[in-house]
Amino acid sequence: MPAELACFEEPCRARFPITDVLYNCPRCGGLLEAVYPAPHESAAEWKALWRARRASNAPIDQSGVWRYREFLPFLEDYSRVVTLREGNTPILEGPRAADYAGLDRLFFKHQGFNPTGSFKDNGMTCGVAQALRLGAQRVACVSTGNTSASMAAYASAAGLDPIIFLPHGNISFGKLAQALEYGARTLQVEANFDQILALVRQLAERLNIYLLNSINPFRIEGQKTIMLEMMDQRDWRVPDWVVLPGGNLGNTSAFGKAFREMRELGLIDRLPRLAVIQAAGAAPFYNLWRAHDQSSLHAIAHPETLATAIKIGDPVSWPKALHEVKVSGGVVEMVTEQEIADAKAIIGKCGIGCEPASAATLAGLKKLVSTKVVPSHADTIAVLTGNVLKDQDYIYHYHTGVLQAPDGGSITGNFANTPVLVQCDFNAIEVVLR
Numbered sequence: 253m254p255a256e257l258a259c260f261e262e263p264c265r266a267r268f269p270i271t272d273v274l275y276n277c278p279r280c281g282g283l284l285e286a287v288y289p290a291p292h293e294s295a296a297e298w299k300a301l302w303r304a305r306r307a308s309n310a311p312i313d314q315s316g317v318w319r320y321r322e323f324l325p326f327l328e329d330y331s332r333v334v335t336l337r338e339g340n341t342p343i344l345e346g347p348r349a350a351d352y353a354g355l356d357r358l359f360f361k362h363q364g365f366n367p368t369g370s371f372k373d374n375g376m377t378c379g380v381a382q383a384l385r386l387g388a389q390r391v392a393c394v395s396t397g398n399t400s401a402s403m404a405a406y407a408s409a410a411g412l413d414p415i416i417f418l419p420h421g422n423i424s425f426g427k428l429a430q431a432l433e434y435g436a437r438t439l440q441v442e443a444n445f446d447q448i449l450a451l452v453r454q455l456a457e458r459l460n461i462y463l464l465n466s467i468n469p470f471r472i473e474g475q476k477t478i479m480l481e482m483m484d485q486r487d488w489r490v491p492d493w494v495v496l497p498g499g500n501l502g503n504t505s506a507f508g509k510a511f512r513e514m515r516e517l518g519l520i521d522r523l524p525r526l527a528v529i530q531a532a533g534a535a536p537f538y539n540l541w542r543a544h545d546q547s548s549l550h551a552i553a554h555p556e557t558l559a560t561a562i563k564i565g566d567p568v569s570w571p572k573a574l575h576e577v578k579v580s581g582g583v584v585e586m587v588t589e590q591e592i593a594d595a596k597a598i599i600g601k602c603g604i605g606c607e608p609a610s611a612a613t614l615a616g617l618k619k620l621v622s623t624k625v626v627p628s629h630a631d632t633i634a635v636l637t638g639n640v641l642k643d644q645d646y647i648y649h650y651h652t653g654v655l656q657a658p659d660g661g662s663i664t665g666n667f668a669n670t671p672v673l674v675q676c677d678f679n680a681i682e683v684v685l686r
């Protein structure tokens with residue numbers, strides 16, 4: 253039995269050939285996922301193979317995604333895979349951040365070390381590989397910035413034509429700049445992420461463009477390797493908690509699937525708990541989590557947050573994400589703009605740094621420790637999803653005390669590090685430094 257696409261909805265579970273161009277189940281409209289036959293090798297054999305590949309100079313082995321190709325065997329031929337050496341991101345300890353959250357220790361899996369500066373690269377190398385396999389010429393995505401930067405890079409590297417749709421005025425300049433530099437046709441649309449995604453799904457079908465949003469199941473396969481690589485780096489010691497920001501909820505879906513599959517394959521013996529953190533102004537998944545009736549998500553028509561990466565009111569992957577959080581025994585939490593801003597400055601002060609959406613993890617952890625959901629001795633990993641240089645305006649505004657919340661309220665620079673203007677004069681500088 254080869255790899256297949258399967259409907260994620262339990263009563264349906266319809267199966268389709270892996271080479272069908274589908275984003276939703278044609279029978280019931282459910283989300284799709286890649287499924288695989290049971291492997292012939294043992295967990296121990298795979299662990300040894302993956303470890304040995306770290307010494308290889310073959311590009312496909314140097315990729316922190318394709319090194320683990322047995323874990324995502326949707327391709328038959330790897331000769332056309334395009335890798336920019338994605339993945340390979342470090343686990344960094346942040347003692348100051350641990351202190352801030354009330355934890356004994358805290359580790360960050362920093363996806364901002366990826367080639368285009370975010371976790372999207374793990375999934376994009378797979379989405380683009382599938383696009384090549386299907387013979388697509390044009391690929392498209394709607395993005396709050398990071399997906400577009402990543403897609404632009406990988407599609408251009410693969411010789412495809414990338415088309416990007418962005419919510420005009422609502423993505424950071426750094427991310428827009430990347431899309432332009434990597435050569436994507438870039439359309440700025442006067443609408444929010446959710447509105448544009450609904451439109452582009454129709455456009456993609458009509459104009460025969462391959463869609464590379466996280467609804468694409470192959471992107472999810474690639475993002476599974478974030479957790480697989482992390483477990484390999486931890487010598488397969490399962491953490492108690494994995495904390496991540498939630499926007500369109502592709503990552504939550506991918507992490508949950510990764511851990512379930514790792515357990516099924518005998519690579520690990522238990523699941524860590526997932527904690528998904530949303531920004532208070534864009535928290536439809538948090539609302540769903542707290543709701544009595546969890547059968548449908550109530551979209552937020554006008555999501556608002558300065559963490560523009562997660563400014564999403566109608567997350568497409570919520571059914572998968574809800575399943576994964578429940579199965580893992582996890583939680584969903586939300587945090588304010590002030591909490592995100594301060595947490596971000598603390599992560600910066602660790603010498604680590606990240607973009608605003610990523611800092612929701614530390615802000616959320618602080619809350620979860622204070623409410624005793626996460627004990628202070630818990631073995632905890634927070635996933636930093638994007639690089640510190642992705643959103644420089646935010647940083648400068650925070651440290652100079654002029655950062656404003658979307659509702660116009662001011663954000664206090666509780667940990668501001670304001671630059672000092674001095675004259676080019678020995679005595680004046682001496683006064684400042686004393």
Ligand code: F0G
Pocket residue numbers: 370372394395396397398399400466497498499500501502503504561562607609610637638
């Ligand atoms: N963090 C960053 C830095 C992101 O760019 C995103 C999503 C998320 C977290 C949320 O991840 O959607 O899997 O829950 N950015 C998308 C984009 C939506 O278009 O770049 P998610």
